[in-house]
Amino acid sequence: MIFQKGRGFLEENNEILNKMKELFITVRYKYIKQNNDGNGYQTFNQYEKERHKPLHDGFLKSHLMRENTYGIFCRKNLTKFVTFDVDVPDKTEAKRVVLALYESLSNLGIPTDKIYTSWSGTKGYHVDIYFSKEIPYKYMEKLYDEAVKSTLNLLGGNIEGQIEKRPSPTQGLKLPLSINFKNKNQVDNICWYVDVQENFMPIRSLDFILTIEPIDAQVISDIINDLPDIEIDQSLSKEKLLEENRVNVDFSNFDLSKENLNTLEKLYNEGLKKSGTRNASLCKLAIYFNTLKVQKSECYLLLKDWMDNQNPILYKTPIKTCYQEINRIVDLVYKKNVILFKGKTEISISRSEMLTIYQYPKKLHNIITVLLIHSKRFEDKDNKFYMTYEQISRASRCAVRTAMSQIKELEKNGIIKVTRGRILGTHENYPNTYELNMNWLKSDREIMVNVSAETLESYLDIRIYLIKEIFSYIELSNIKEILIKAKEQQAITLQ
Numbered sequence: 001m002i003f004q005k006g007r008g009f010l011e012e013n014n015e016i017l018n019k020m021k022e023l024f025i026t027v028r029y030k031y032i033k034q035n036n037d038g039n040g041y042q043t044f045n046q047y048e049k050e051r052h053k054p055l056h057d058g059f060l061k062s063h064l065m066r067e068n069t070y071g072i073f074c075r076k077n078l079t080k081f082v083t084f085d086v087d088v089p090d091k092t093e094a095k096r097v098v099l100a101l102y103e104s105l106s107n108l109g110i111p112t113d114k115i116y117t118s119w120s121g122t123k124g125y126h127v128d129i130y131f132s133k134e135i136p137y138k139y140m141e142k143l144y145d146e147a148v149k150s151t152l153n154l155l156g157g158n159i160e161g162q163i164e165k166r167p168s169p170t171q172g173l174k175l176p177l178s179i180n181f182k183n184k185n186q187v188d189n190i191c192w193y194v195d196v197q198e199n200f201m202p203i204r205s206l207d208f209i210l211t212i213e214p215i216d217a218q219v220i221s222d223i224i225n226d227l228p229d230i231e232i233d234q235s236l237s238k239e240k241l242l243e244e245n246r247v248n249v250d251f252s253n254f255d256l257s258k259e260n261l262n263t264l265e266k267l268y269n270e271g272l273k274k275s276g277t278r279n280a281s282l283c284k285l286a287i288y289f290n291t292l293k294v295q296k297s298e299c300y301l302l303l304k305d306w307m308d309n310q311n312p313i314l315y316k317t318p319i320k321t322c323y324q325e326i327n328r329i330v331d332l333v334y335k336k337n338v339i340l341f342k343g344k345t346e347i348s349i350s351r352s353e354m355l356t357i358y359q360y361p362k363k364l365h366n367i368i369t370v371l372l373i374h375s376k377r378f379e380d381k382d383n384k385f386y387m388t389y390e391q392i393s394r395a396s397r398c399a400v401r402t403a404m405s406q407i408k409e410l411e412k413n414g415i416i417k418v419t420r421g422r423i424l425g426t427h428e429n430y431p432n433t434y435e436l437n438m439n440w441l442k443s444d445r446e447i448m449v450n451v452s453a454e455t456l457e458s459y460l461d462i463r464i465y466l467i468k469e470i471f472s473y474i475e476l477s478n479i480k481e482i483l484i485k486a487k488e489q490q491a492i493t494l495q
Contacts, residue, residue, distance in 0.1 A: 032172035038182035074167035088161030104150035121180020133217035343377035
């Protein structure tokens with residue numbers, strides 16, 4: 001979308017405004033505004049001066065319309081993003097620092113498609129990671145410190161400038177997508193997001209912000225928790241360690257051989273049936289929710305709510321103690337990442353199944369193959385299987401937003417059936433349940449190929465292997481004719 005002047009543009013496109021609020025805004029009573037001559041900023045605080053207005057949506061619209069330029073603060077103890085403010089005067093050096101920062105963050109476990117960079121408007125770049133929910137400020141600081149330390153190591157110990165930590169409760173951060181009035185060069189004074197992989201080319205579109213996807217807050221918290229020497233309350237840390245040692249469950253030997261997603265869903269819905277099963281049931285349910293990728297914080301709440309609804313005749317432990325045990329069980333399950341099953345690793349795929357994929361648009365071949373392989377590994381007795389967008393993204397080697405878009409297209413065209421389920425008592429959803437609903441064709445001659453599928457990342461390599469094993473070069477060159485014959489045969493069979 002080409003930028004258009006006129007306030008009516010944003011009045012009709014509130015998505016952009018709402019996205020900016022979702023990503024950045026937590027504090028409205030305090031903000032900064034750049035002087036239009038570019039000479040410094042003013043700080044506004046409605047609690048210090050009555051005439052100061054809060055940061056309302058009208059101000060943000062004027063920012064996006066490049067009439068004024070605003071910046072924000074965060075809460076004292078919480079933040080919903082981190083910005084590495086690469087304040088390096090030389091543009092070539094700034095790019096080098098940003099690339100090193102990307103590598104450092106990637107090494108810490110943060111996917112590069114969850115890292116976003118914008119031009120500051122004068123010198124340097126803002127490298128951002130957005131969180132799905134606010135996290136403790138001290139956690140963000142730990143991530144910042146570790147990433148900057150690693151970046152400096154990669155760059156030989158120093159840089160010609162600095163990497164500043166933002167946001168801050170006391171130092172304002174200029175928002176992207178507006179003008180930096182300090183730069184009088186109208187060619188490059190707009191703070192566009194940039195494509196780091198394409199030599200930092202500006203993405204000259206307000207719409208780009210709509211494609212930004214925050215990283216799951218629990219994922220980023222887990223990454224930060226795994227960093228060395230995290231600064232947390234040591235007394236709390238010791239107490240949690242003692243609690244962990246008191247949990248009398250070895251999950252590696254925990255018997256789940258007779259359980260599946262359906263049986264555990266039934267356990268959650270129907271509750272305890274006999275005494276002496278409370279502890280084992282809580283363990284199984286914690287594993288169930290971790291398998292479904294339910295956030296750890298939500299798992300605590302779900303299990304405590306479930307416990308409240310159980311018949312007290314069936315257990316003797318005081319409810320307060322039950323809550324404490326739930327905390328310990330969930331902590332262990334999520335720390336050890338105990339899941340219900342790893343799926344089949346040896347599967348078979350036929351020539352007919354591969355031929356069926358070719359009848360659909362080429363751009364969808366990868367994702368359909370991914371879903372087919374995953375269904376072979378994980379489908380239940382009703383031919384349904386769970387898969388998260390993150391898993392689809394990894395298996396298809398595409399951005400999460402691309403995976404979501406393609407799933408919607410497959411669903412719209414009836415190629416798959418999608419079941420979406422809300423987790424009771426929360427605003428969260430279970431991962432989607434899928435069922436392949438393809439127009440299955442029968443090949444002129446059948447071939448079955450056995451493959452080993454142990455990881456999501458192997459799915460597309462398997463696809464290439466299957467194509468080579470199942471179709472000759474000549475057949476691939478004439479795949480349309482093979483499809484036509486298969487459809488003709490299908491029509492005769494259905495008559």
